[in-house]
Amino acid sequence: MEILVKELTVLVNIFCFLVPVIPVTLKIAVVSFILALILGLIVALMKVSHFGIFKLTARVYVDVIRGIPLLVQIFFIYFGLGKILNLEQLPASILAISICYSAYLGEIIRAGIEAIPKGQVDASRSLGMNTYQTMRYIVLPQAFRIVLPPISNEFIACLKDTSLVSIIGLRELTRAGREYYSQYFVDFETWFMVGLIYLAMTVALSKVSHFIETKYKIT
Amino acid sequence: MILIDNISKYFGNTVALENVSCEIRTSEITAVIGPSGGGKTTLLRCINGLELPDSGEISVDGIVLTKKTAGIIRKEVGMVFQQFNLFPHLSVLRNVTIAQQVVKRKKTIEAEETASSLLQKVGLEDKITCYHCQLSGGQQQRVAIARALALNPKIMLFDEPTSNLDPEMTKEVLNVIRNLAKEGMTMIIASHEMGFAQEVANKILFMDNGTIVEEGTPQEIFNSPKHDRTIRFLSKIIRC
Ligand SMILES: Nc1ncnc2c1ncn2[C@@H]1O[C@H](COP(=O)(O)OP(=O)(O)O)[C@@H](O)[C@H]1O
Ligand SMILES: [Mg+2]
Numbered sequence: 001m002e003i004l005v006k007e008l009t010v011l012v013n014i015f016c017f018l019v020p021v022i023p024v025t026l027k028i029a030v031v032s033f034i035l036a037l038i039l040g041l042i043v044a045l046m047k048v049s050h051f052g053i054f055k056l057t058a059r060v061y062v063d064v065i066r067g068i069p070l071l072v073q074i075f076f077i078y079f080g081l082g083k084i085l086n087l088e089q090l091p092a093s094i095l096a097i098s099i100c101y102s103a104y105l106g107e108i109i110r111a112g113i114e115a116i117p118k119g120q121v122d123a124s125r126s127l128g129m130n131t132y133q134t135m136r137y138i139v140l141p142q143a144f145r146i147v148l149p150p151i152s153n154e155f156i157a158c159l160k161d162t163s164l165v166s167i168i169g170l171r172e173l174t175r176a177g178r179e180y181y182s183q184y185f186v187d188f189e190t191w192f193m194v195g196l197i198y199l200a201m202t203v204a205l206s207k208v209s210h211f212i213e214t215k216y217k218i219t
Numbered sequence: 220m221i222l223i224d225n226i227s228k229y230f231g232n233t234v235a236l237e238n239v240s241c242e243i244r245t246s247e248i249t250a251v252i253g254p255s256g257g258g259k260t261t262l263l264r265c266i267n268g269l270e271l272p273d274s275g276e277i278s279v280d281g282i283v284l285t286k287k288t289a290g291i292i293r294k295e296v297g298m299v300f301q302q303f304n305l306f307p308h309l310s311v312l313r314n315v316t317i318a319q320q321v322v323k324r325k326k327t328i329e330a331e332e333t334a335s336s337l338l339q340k341v342g343l344e345d346k347i348t349c350y351h352c353q354l355s356g357g358q359q360q361r362v363a364i365a366r367a368l369a370l371n372p373k374i375m376l377f378d379e380p381t382s383n384l385d386p387e388m389t390k391e392v393l394n395v396i397r398n399l400a401k402e403g404m405t406m407i408i409a410s411h412e413m414g415f416a417q418e419v420a421n422k423i424l425f426m427d428n429g430t431i432v433e434e435g436t437p438q439e440i441f442n443s444p445k446h447d448r449t450i451r452f453l454s455k456i457i458r459c
Contacts, residue, residue, distance in 0.1 A: 117304075119300060119302050119304040120304060120306065122264075122269055122300065122304060123298075123300065123304035123305075123306070123363075123366075124306075125268075125269060125289075125293065126267050126269060126293055126296075126297070126298040126300075126367070127293065127297075127317075127318035127322065127366070127367070127370065128290055128293040128294045128318060128322040128370060129318060129321055129322055130290060133321050133322070137317060137321055138306055141308050142306075142307070142308050145308065
């Protein structure tokens with residue numbers, strides 16, 4: 001009984017220590033992901049465009065980014081580019097994650113756009129809508145519904161990948177866990193609690209994305 | 220008036236249209252008949268600028284169709300497709316209002332009024348407010364007709380509008396087209412409904428292998444076809 005109470009106290013202490021940094025992790029994930037979505041949409045539109053030079057640029061971009069581990073990209077941007085551009089840890093982290101995820105999201109969005117039947121574009125154009133209007137009102141809204149599930153998976157992956165930036169010293173959830181551990185040397189409890197918090201966030205996110213998916217389903 | 224001057228269209232090695240010329244006058248109803256693969260769809264898509272011919276020229280009301288003018292011409296020319304191609308992410312009403320709002324920049328209320336009266340005209344007044352509703356093929360095609368009419372086009376193109384429909388639904392859709400004919404709408408209708416073509420059309424084009432093999436009044440084509448291929452096609456249709 002005494003042991004149980006002691007154990008619980010330790011866990012509660014760790015939890016209270018970690019709670020203030022949860023917003024940092026969420027902020028990195030959300031801001032990076034929004035930027036990645038914007039970049040990814042641009043990449044996807046370049047890939048489906050009729051201009052060879054756009055297609056090629058987008059293809060090279062995606063292949064290069066997807067071929068390099070995110071951790072190396074973080075090092076490159078923080079230690080390499082960061083020195084030149086004078087980037088702090090937070091902007092460097094956000095930049096690295098958003099670039100990395102834009103390549104994956106770009107491919108997902110492109111596949112979504114290509115999944116829309118050609119007849120939809122024909123109908124839209126026959127109604128006098130131009131290329132931009134067709135994308136904006138007909139193709140993208142339908143593609144959005146198709147890519148929603150894979151995109152929410154990517155967001156969950158992105159949230160977990162924010163732990164990588166702990167390595168350049170940004171004080172997010174994983175970094176705070178390491179701090180706690182090096183102060184009190186309770187490894188099992190610390191990493192159990194860190195893991196539990198990530199798990200709680202990802203489970204909550206999949207619930208939210210499931211809700212959005214049902215809301216926007218085409219019947 | 221539509222002037223089609225010696226147009227050809229190829230898809231790789233496939234000939235879709237070869238040296239096709241014809242003239243469609245205002246208020247005239249032209250039925251395009253012929254075996255599948257004959258070039259009916261391609262001809263209609265070219266008139267709407269969805270395909271640009273490889274050679275030759277199309278002009279609609281004096282405007283020569285090019286990539287640049289296609290947008291202007293499409294506001295004058297409505298098209299109805301074999302596969303309906305309704306926008307599944309939009310309500311019935313929104314399907315009919317979207318082009319009015321986006322292309323013609325009409326106000327929502329105005330666009331919705333137009334849409335309601337068009338949906339009423341095609342017999343779908345009970346579907347105006349329904350969202351995510353299951354529509355039968357015939358209902359979908361009638362929404363598609365209302366959608367194309369919403370821009371107030373001078374010319375309507377129908378690409379086998381009933382070939383995906385069962386007889387009951389075919390009747391619904393043909394009635395809508397019949398009413399348009401009474402109003403004097405200029406129409407080009409690709410169709411396998413020979414009876415209907417004979418009834419509403421002023422002119423029949425028989426197409427095969429990408430060319431207009433024979434052209435004439437319904438009487439000429441159905442009662443005394445001149446060309447071998449026309450005779451063979453019509454006898455096959457009548458036999459089955
Ligand atoms: N997008 C396309 N790509 C390749 N071939 C095509 C395409 N569209 C039509 N064709 C070909 O062009 C010919 C005419 O087709 P189409 O105009 O659809 O005839 P129809 O509507 O009379 O059945 C056919 O041989 C068809 O296979
Ligand atoms: Mg066809």
